[in-house]
Amino acid sequence: MAKPTQFAIRLLRWHEGIDRDLPWKKNRNPYQIWLSEIIMQQTRVAQGTPYYLKFVSEYPTITDLADAPEDDIMKLWQGLGYYSRARNLHHAAKTVRDEFDGDFPTAYKDILSLKGVGKYTAAAIASFAYGLEYAVVDGNVIRVLSRYYGITDAVDQSSTLRFIQEKADLLIKGSDPSDYNQAIMDFGALQCTPKSPNCAICAFEDTCTAYQKELVSIIPTKAKKIKKRTRYLHYLILEDSAGRVIIHHRREKDIWQSLYDYHCIESLTDTQLGEEEIRKDVLDNFGLEVESIIYPTKAYKHILTHQTLYGQFYQIKVDQISNINSPYLNIDQGAIPKYAMPVLITNYLDDTKKDKLFS
DNA sequence: AATGCGGGGAC
């Protein structure tokens, strides 16, 4: 058995004084660890924790999760973002139920084969749940090791990432894998932070290359820059006199896949829709006559990583709604809370509800 | 190798 590396010894000594008290670290239940890791992908602990608690309470076992309707899972995921995680979560739960007899797989390669589980998540589960020696490489580890080794190459290049992974695989050797992985991520989150890390009091003051060369502020570097596009979404809220409304299940390859919204007309500028344009659209798409239109008085700005959205909501009364085809659905207005919707939509709905309280 | 996918918090 190999002895821990010098890096690991210092790291774990630093970690002795740290206690983050995360709710999914109370035991080694692989289901709970997997669930927490999926939820925490690209998500801050403070944002994801309430969702973890909801899921583990609503679905105590992975079979409970597998048996649940997708709409229920999406609703519980509403507001967390990156909704493919929720779909993959459901898919993987069904795989465990059907292919692994309901028992979470214990072999690294089987864990990695699950939908939504990549190299990082597989290593996290394997080490935290089963004590297997797989080094995690997440945003924290990339930052810590790129600084430690003074790597100025862009960390969003696969060659750089491969190099970091190799170093991580060496550094973990001989240590308790669970402790080591937890420690290095805590170190990145609490000590070696993206901005103004606490280098003055650091366990690696004398061995960190970036600190020695005064490169801490410029490492890690990235090559790619994201460019945004702007979209104008005109939502038609079609409602009949019986209180039935038409909602839309987003099945296309686009943002918010699997969520529900309203019938949408998209434009490249922020100009409002004309009355005749609306009448024709509603007649062509649903065979319905428009009785009245309340035009939007404001646009809801919503910012995503790659897009800036402006949403406007047109309240439209139509004649009797019937025979609506997929991906459209007609429901009672009061049934809306059962369907997962984008935050842009729920922001609007919250505003309208508030308006009614004061009118 | 490159791209798209959310929402929010820190600065």
Added chain:
DNA sequence: GTCCCAGCATT
């Protein structure tokens, strides 16, 4: 405004 967060699937 910018950056980035317990990343992944798809092309």
